[in-house]
Amino acid sequence: ACTKKLDDGLVNPNSPDPSVASADLYLTEMQLRFADFYNAASNFGGQVSRMYQMGATTYRNAFSPESFNGIWTSAYTGVFKQANVLLPIAEQQKKYVNVGMAQVLKAYTMMTLVDIFGDIPFTDANLGADNTNPASEKGSDVYTKAIALLDSAIVNFNRTPGSYPGIQDLFYGTTGTAGAARWRTTAKLLKLRALNTTRLVNSSAATQINALLADSDVSGSISSSANDFEFKFSTRQTNPNSRHPRYNANYTANGLAGDYMNNYYMWCLAVEKGTGANSDPRLRYYFYRQRINYADLTADNLGCLYSNAAPPAHFPAGMPFCAIPGGYWGRDHGDGSGIPPDGNLRATVGIYPAGGEFDANQNTSVSLNRGGQGAGIHPIWQSAFTEFLKAECALKLGTTGNARALLQSAVEKSLAKVIGFPATINVVPTASFVPDATRQTAYVNKVLALYDAAPTTDAKLDVIIKEWYIAAWGNGMEVFNAYRRTGFPKNIQFTLSASPGDFTRSMLYPAVFVNLNNTAQQKPSPAVQVFWDNNPPGFIK
Numbered sequence: 001a002c003t004k005k006l007d008d009g010l011v012n013p014n015s016p017d018p019s020v021a022s023a024d025l026y027l028t029e030m031q032l033r034f035a036d037f038y039n040a041a042s043n044f045g046g047q048v049s050r051m052y053q054m055g056a057t058t059y060r061n062a063f064s065p066e067s068f069n070g071i072w073t074s075a076y077t078g079v080f081k082q083a084n085v086l087l088p089i090a091e092q093q094k095k096y097v098n099v100g101m102a103q104v105l106k107a108y109t110m111m112t113l114v115d116i117f118g119d120i121p122f123t124d125a126n127l128g129a130d131n132t133n134p135a136s137e138k139g140s141d142v143y144t145k146a147i148a149l150l151d152s153a154i155v156n157f158n159r160t161p162g163s164y165p166g167i168q169d170l171f172y173g174t175t176g177t178a179g180a181a182r183w184r185t186t187a188k189l190l191k192l193r194a195l196n197t198t199r200l201v202n203s204s205a206a207t208q209i210n211a212l213l214a215d216s217d218v219s220g221s222i223s224s225s226a227n228d229f230e231f232k233f234s235t236r237q238t239n240p241n242s243r244h245p246r247y248n249a250n251y252t253a254n255g256l257a258g259d260y261m262n263n264y265y266m267w268c269l270a271v272e273k274g275t276g277a278n279s280d281p282r283l284r285y286y287f288y289r290q291r292i293n294y295a296d297l298t299a300d301n302l303g304c305l306y307s308n309a310a311p312p313a314h315f316p317a318g319m320p321f322c323a324i325p326g327g328y329w330g331r332d333h334g335d336g337s338g339i340p341p342d343g344n345l346r347a348t349v350g351i352y353p354a355g356g357e358f359d360a361n362q363n364t365s366v367s368l369n370r371g372g373q374g375a376g377i378h379p380i381w382q383s384a385f386t387e388f389l390k391a392e393c394a395l396k397l398g399t400t401g402n403a404r405a406l407l408q409s410a411v412e413k414s415l416a417k418v419i420g421f422p423a424t425i426n427v428v429p430t431a432s433f434v435p436d437a438t439r440q441t442a443y444v445n446k447v448l449a450l451y452d453a454a455p456t457t458d459a460k461l462d463v464i465i466k467e468w469y470i471a472a473w474g475n476g477m478e479v480f481n482a483y484r485r486t487g488f489p490k491n492i493q494f495t496l497s498a499s500p501g502d503f504t505r506s507m508l509y510p511a512v513f514v515n516l517n518n519t520a521q522q523k524p525s526p527a528v529q530v531f532w533d534n535n536p537p538g539f540i541k
Helices: 022-046 064-092 096-117 139-158 178-199 205-213 217-222 245-250 263-270 381-399 403-424 437-453 455-472 478-484
Strands: 231-233 376-380
Touching: 022 064, 022 096, 022 217, 022 231, 022 478, 064 096, 064 231, 096 139, 096 381, 096 455, 096 478, 139 178, 178 217, 178 376, 205 217, 205 381, 217 381, 263 455, 376 478, 381 403, 381 455, 403 437, 403 455, 437 455, 455 478
Parallel strands: none
Antiparallel strands: 231 376
């Protein structure tokens, strides 16, 4: 043995050197960590924006600094760390689509961290022992770097790679130039999203947005939902569990749903524009009722309805309170009361986008392997969102397009997406409950009538944002950003408490940041605004 060279045997196969790692396997890991990050971001934004139920009486108590440790870790040691190692490896291996995908996911994560927290560490972050206390950068600078990263991704998607990721692309699952083109379009749409998000502080936003709208990739993206940017889950239950996280939380072996649906959000679909056959056509897709009425009502499980309690004095007439007709058993915004034994009674997530059950009046509690068995999606950016964005910009900035026509197109695309979704995961809803074309057209006409009757530009914008709010089900970040940017929907439900404190204009910094970084300083309150939110204090509730 002394005469032989054994140096090659010193490499531990269980701890390979990153320089010889697979760019495809790194990409897979990064995509999974990105999905975790997105899910947490959507949850936080959706709770304060009434998409999901916020179970605290004040905004300050809704989340603690410890609440954000997971999303911070997902971003910095998940998305950013994986991307930083992947990029040079993929470049060396000429896997340019992998490079571009990593840049897109990294850029989205950068912008979303700013949207949630404001100023964050970036340039000095993830340097290991070279800098263990990275200082925060201005959110505006991080946004600028994220947009530059998207531009770099666009260049990489136009290069001819040595190979394509193919089925390891967990978003589009395509290979060849078609897959690269979809990612190139996604990068441009995320640039468009960034320009709209920051339009209040960007005097050249209209010119920049018009330039993007003239791009053939952007203009063509709305023609097909095939370009929708969404993370796809499967029906696999174990090793690993790859089902939608909201399915996992609500379709359980013990038959108890884990989440409360937000009463205001259900009211928007089940009541606001009409009830029964006149309700929103997406209602039975979004929510599954374990009970189709309140026959099981007791003082213990839905006391406010049982006792016919009056709404809080600060609620205006017509604002939803306590319970939504038809068995849509949820909770009001800011209801921090104890949890009664109603897990087998409350309404829960439906087939879209969580891959749950389509509501066909089953009147039965949840259980494992129901409906789409968890084969849902994270709806990160869809063709309908692009149309809503264009409508908002046309109305407020005078950019290309007619706001009314764009609103109509957006709603139609959302309806088509939701109603067509079960077929994409091999589920056939009960035909008698599927909204036909007449009902869909009637809903669109209601929206257009509201738009036409709106007396001011802001009132018309309220209609647009309200419909985007409804169409964005499953994407709490879009509604969180839109609410801070516009103040709409205007009729959003108040907190049950008359004194909930200032609305969350940004989240508190995570404990892992302020406790372990000597440059970090906690915010005085969640009322601190991010750089693109220049609306006055108290603008929203």
